[in-house]
Structures are given as structure tokens and as C-alpha cells.
Amino acid sequence: MPYITRRKVRFQHCDPAAIVFYPRYFEMINSVVEDFFAEVVEVDFRAMHVERHVGVPTVSLETRFHAPSRLGDELEFNLVPTAVGSTSLTLSIHARCEDETRLSCRLTLVFVDMDSGRPIPWPDAMRQRLVTELS
Amino acid sequence: MPYITRRKVRFQHCDPAAIVFYPRYFEMINSVVEDFFAEVVEVDFRAMHVERHVGVPTVSLETRFHAPSRLGDELEFNLVPTAVGSTSLTLSIHARCEDETRLSCRLTLVFVDMDSGRPIPWPDAMRQRLVTELS
Amino acid sequence: MPYITRRKVRFQHCDPAAIVFYPRYFEMINSVVEDFFAEVVEVDFRAMHVERHVGVPTVSLETRFHAPSRLGDELEFNLVPTAVGSTSLTLSIHARCEDETRLSCRLTLVFVDMDSGRPIPWPDAMRQRLVTELS
Amino acid sequence: MPYITRRKVRFQHCDPAAIVFYPRYFEMINSVVEDFFAEVVEVDFRAMHVERHVGVPTVSLETRFHAPSRLGDELEFNLVPTAVGSTSLTLSIHARCEDETRLSCRLTLVFVDMDSGRPIPWPDAMRQRLVTELS
Numbered sequence: 382m383p384y385i386t387r388r389k390v391r392f393q394h395c396d397p398a399a400i401v402f403y404p405r406y407f408e409m410i411n412s413v414v415e416d417f418f419a420e421v422v423e424v425d426f427r428a429m430h431v432e433r434h435v436g437v438p439t440v441s442l443e444t445r446f447h448a449p450s451r452l453g454d455e456l457e458f459n460l461v462p463t464a465v466g467s468t469s470l471t472l473s474i475h476a477r478c479e480d481e482t483r484l485s486c487r488l489t490l491v492f493v494d495m496d497s498g499r500p501i502p503w504p505d506a507m508r509q510r511l512v513t514e515l516s
Numbered sequence: 517m518p519y520i521t522r523r524k525v526r527f528q529h530c531d532p533a534a535i536v537f538y539p540r541y542f543e544m545i546n547s548v549v550e551d552f553f554a555e556v557v558e559v560d561f562r563a564m565h566v567e568r569h570v571g572v573p574t575v576s577l578e579t580r581f582h583a584p585s586r587l588g589d590e591l592e593f594n595l596v597p598t599a600v601g602s603t604s605l606t607l608s609i610h611a612r613c614e615d616e617t618r619l620s621c622r623l624t625l626v627f628v629d630m631d632s633g634r635p636i637p638w639p640d641a642m643r644q645r646l647v648t649e650l651s
Numbered sequence: 652m653p654y655i656t657r658r659k660v661r662f663q664h665c666d667p668a669a670i671v672f673y674p675r676y677f678e679m680i681n682s683v684v685e686d687f688f689a690e691v692v693e694v695d696f697r698a699m700h701v702e703r704h705v706g707v708p709t710v711s712l713e714t715r716f717h718a719p720s721r722l723g724d725e726l727e728f729n730l731v732p733t734a735v736g737s738t739s740l741t742l743s744i745h746a747r748c749e750d751e752t753r754l755s756c757r758l759t760l761v762f763v764d765m766d767s768g769r770p771i772p773w774p775d776a777m778r779q780r781l782v783t784e785l786s
Numbered sequence: 787m788p789y790i791t792r793r794k795v796r797f798q799h800c801d802p803a804a805i806v807f808y809p810r811y812f813e814m815i816n817s818v819v820e821d822f823f824a825e826v827v828e829v830d831f832r833a834m835h836v837e838r839h840v841g842v843p844t845v846s847l848e849t850r851f852h853a854p855s856r857l858g859d860e861l862e863f864n865l866v867p868t869a870v871g872s873t874s875l876t877l878s879i880h881a882r883c884e885d886e887t888r889l890s891c892r893l894t895l896v897f898v899d900m901d902s903g904r905p906i907p908w909p910d911a912m913r914q915r916l917v918t919e920l921s
Contacts, residue, residue, distance in 0.1 A: 392696050393678045397565050397804035398630050403574050407539035408663045427723030430532050439538050444577045453697030495533050528813045534667035543798045561797050562858030588832030667835050668900050673844050677809035700802045709808050712849045765803050
């Protein structure tokens with residue numbers, strides 16, 4: 382079952398054409414990944430970054446922007462894990478507004494020890510939760 | 517011959533791990549595309565957006581982040597067109613710091629009439645310049 | 652009675668010290684003003700910018716940052732109009748986390764015809780609502 | 787003598803009215819302060835944040851936006867220290883495009899030990915350089 386959350390297209394997201402400037406979509410996507418970790422994986426970014434000195438940097442992205450989003454649009458983001466590696470995670474993310482798909486994204490991130498900068502294996506509890514969510 | 521330009525990693529680009537937050541890379545990439553249009557295609561974004569009501573929205577992106585970039589790094593961006601369609605343009609973009617590749621990106625954008633939101637053919641002068649730059 | 656809304660401090664807001672980078676506070680403040688117009692003044696930014704070609708650009712700001720905000724903090728924003736001019740509006744905005752004030756801001760914006768760039772008088776309905784909210 | 791540097795108004799800075807969205811001005815201002823520290827004070831943000839665990843968070847701001855800036859404008863930023871306290875620094879910053887002043891800002895920042903979060907006195911070498919620049 383996908384993780385679902387909503388974001389409103391705000392003034393700060395829009396370019397001179399009054400549509401979302403694509404780097405702002407990635408701020409939204411990052412916030413969706415942030416909420417997924419907090420709510421589903423049950424380890425939030427504060428716990429990761431500040432307390433444990435670990436992080437989940439993105440290592441690759443494939444994104445298609447199917448149709449523009451406009452100021453005031455309500456976007457529904459839909460996130461589902463598609464692969465869990467020993468140190469990595471691949472997510473499939475879609476955003477739509479009503480019946481129209483706006484973007485689809487495949488994103489791979491890696492679990493990293495921020496002190497060494499090296500990938501480390503997912504802790505069992507996190508891995509368990511990720512595997513449960515696999516589509 | 518690729519179009520080359522440099523960007524410094526600033527405080528505003530960095531996350532709590534003191535490395536570039538990836539949505540900020542796309543702001544840099546967009547500014548590199550902006551300079552490529554102004555300097556090589558010889559039609560700048562002001563002329564496009566404000567005077568002619570046309571634009572070049574990004575429709576797809578594939579990006580790999582090979583290694584993190586840190587506060588103060590000087591990045592060299594290297595951009596080369598790899599395909600020119602009737603209304604589209606595919607660019608290959610790399611960034612490196614000294615000998616290390618930091619990101620590689622393939623980006624497709626479309627020439628669009630901003631009033632109708634529809635793709636339109638590249639004007640001859642723009643198309644000519646783009647074709648000349650093809651790798 | 653102040654208008655109250657909440658914002659979570661996200662990864663995208665934080666700098667290498669893991670505290671809010673102050674330009675991101677202004678993105679939050681703008682989004683609070685945006686919600687105030689949508690919910691209290693009952694004219695949202697889409698209606699203003701896209702349909703009516705009017706806007707409310709900020710012309711002056713005084714801000715004090717009393718204490719830093721950290722990744723994961725829940726901020727409560729509190730907004731109250733303190734003066735309504737014929738074409739202007741002054742807002743007092745505070746943000747706090749639990750019992751600690753994080754920022755206080757006095758912001759003046761102007762109602763502007765975006766085609767001419769000139770200030771124009773508040774329409775009666777908007778003015779009425781603003782005056783009702785005056786502290 | 788003021789410290790002078792230039793910034794181009796880019797697509798990423800502009801809002802649906804094709805003028806600079808004011809939080810983006812503060813990203814520019816922060817980058818101007820960053821260059822002033824690197825070039826005039828001769829301690830860059832990487833040295834401060836990464837090596838010495840010190841920083842210069844902004845504690846107060848007064849800003850007036852005199853006229854809008856548009857996509858493609860070349861802004862000249864002009865920065866001059868107006869007061870150096872034992873742990874603080876007040877800067878006067880102006881931006882103009884040709885003969886038109888776009889913004890004026892008075893900004894106070896504090897030299898802080900990032901580990902304790904407490905203000906600490908300017909090291910002599912930094913203080914010396916700041917005092918020399920006082921208007």
C-alpha cells in the first residue's frame with residue numbers, strides 16, 4: 382500500500398510562468414521522503430542527523446514531468462518502496478492533481494554514516510519496516 | 517565542444533551534513549542551462565519569458581550523484597546538447613570538482629508557447645545554434 | 652484575535668549548523684501570509700495573481716531572530732494586522748516553539764496592480780476583512 | 787570603502803510576477819556576506835563552519851524593498867560595516883540596478899561558537915579587519 386501525503390503548490394514554488402519550478406518539486410519530494418521515514422519507518426530526520434549521525438542521501442533520480450502544476454493546485458504524492466538493498470532503498474513516487482499525473486520519479490537513496498561518509502547496512506528495525514512496505 | 521561554467525558551493529546550498537542538498541543542484545543546473553541559452557543560443561530567459569512568452573520547461577531528468585559536494589567547493593559544470601528534436605532538446609550535464617565527478621545528468625526540455633502551454637518548433641536561428649553544438 | 656498556523660522545520664530549511672537558514676524563515680512567513688489571505692481575507696494568491704493580476708509584494712520588513720530553530724521543531728506562527736492603509740497592510744508576525752519565541756517580524760505589503768506595477772486601493776470586501784482583524 | 791559585488795537576477799529568483807521573490811533576495815544577501823567574509827575578513831564560511839565550528843547567524847534585519855527587480859537584471863550589492871561589537875557586527879547593504887536602488891538592508895549578525903550556540907568575542911585578526919572597514 383503506498384504512503385500518501387498532500388502538498389499545496391505555493392507562491393514560493395512557482396516560476397514566472399506561474400507553474401512549479403522543477404527544483405521546488407524536489408524540495409516537495411524530499412519532504413515526502415522525510416514524512417515517510419518519520420511516519421512509516423519510524424525514524425525521523427532529526428533522530429538520524431542530529432542524534433545518530435546517519436543520513437539517507439539520494440544517489441540517483443529519474444523523473445518525468447508529465448504536466449505542469451499551477452499556483453494553488455493540491456498535489457497528492459504517492460510513495461512506495463520498490464527495492465531494499467543492504468544499504469540502499471529505491472522508491473517510486475508519483476504526484477497527481479485530481480485525475481492528472483504531474484510527475485513520476487524513481488529515486489534511490491543510501492543509508493550512510495555521516496561521520497565516515499560511507500554506506501552502512503540498514504539497522505534491522507528499519508529494514509523490517511521497509512521490507513513490509515515493498516510493493 | 518561542451519559549454520563550461522563554474523559554480524561555488526555556498527552556504528545556501530548545504531544541508532545539515534554540510535553537503536549540497538540535491539534540490540539545490542537543480543537550481544545550479546537550471547542556472548547553467550540559463551547561461552547556455554544566453555551565451556550560446558543567444559536568446560536569454562528574459563527575452564523568452566517576458567518578451568516572447570515562450571519557455572523551455574524540463575520534461576525529464578536522469579541524474580546520478582556520484583560523490584557529495586561540500587561547502588566552498590568550486591564545481592565545473594560541463595553541458596553538451598546530445599539531441600535536438602523539432603520541439604525538444606536533450607542535454608548532457610556533468611559537474612566535477614578537480615578530478616572527481618560529482619553528478620551526471622541527462623535532461624530533456626521542450627520549447628513551449630507559454631500562453632497555450634503547447635510545444636512549438638524551435639525557431640530556425642535557435643535550432644541552428646543548437647545543432648552546431650551537438651556532440 | 653491572531654491568525655495561527657503551524658510549520659514544521661524540515662531538512663530543506665536547515666543549514667550546516669542544523670538550524671534554520673534565515674531566508675527559509677521568509678519562505679515560511681510568506682506561506683503564512685498566503686494562508687492568511689486565503690483563509691481570512693478570503694482571496695487566495697491564485698485568484699490574485701492568475702485571475703485578477705494583482706499582488707501583495709512586501710515593501711519593508713523588520714525581523715528579530717530571538718533563538719535558533721532546529722530540524723524537527725514545530726513552529727507556531729501567529730499573525731495579526733496592525734495597520735491597514737488605503738493601499739498597504741502592516742502585519743505583526745511571531746513564531747514560537749513551545750514557550751520560546753523564535754522570531755518576531757513586522758512586515759508591510761502593498762496591494763498592487765501587477766500590470767502597471769502601481770499600488771491600488773484595497774477593494775472594499777478585502778479592506779473590510781482586514782479592518783475586522785486589526786489588533 | 788564599501789565592499790561591492792554583483793548578482794544576476796535568475797529564473798530561480800523570480801515569482802509568478804517575474805520579479806524577485808523577496809526570500810530569494812536574502813539568499814543573495816547571505817552570499818554577499820559570505821563573499822565579504824572570504825575576501826575582506828579573510829575567513830571563509832568553510833573554515834568557520836567545518837574547521838572551527840563557529841558561525842555568524844543573523845539576529846536582526848531591517849529591509850526596505852524600494853523597487854522590484856526583474857529577470858535578467860544585474861544587481862550591484864554594496865556592503866559596509868557600520869558597527870563592530872565585541873561579539874556582533876552590523877552591516878549596511880544596498881542593491882541597485884543602474885541608477886535605481888532596489889533594496890536597503892541593515893543586518894546584525896553575531897559570532898557564535900556552534901557547539902555551545904553562544905556568542906563569543908571576535909578573534910583579534912577578524913576584529914581588526916572588520917574595524918578597518920567601518921564606514
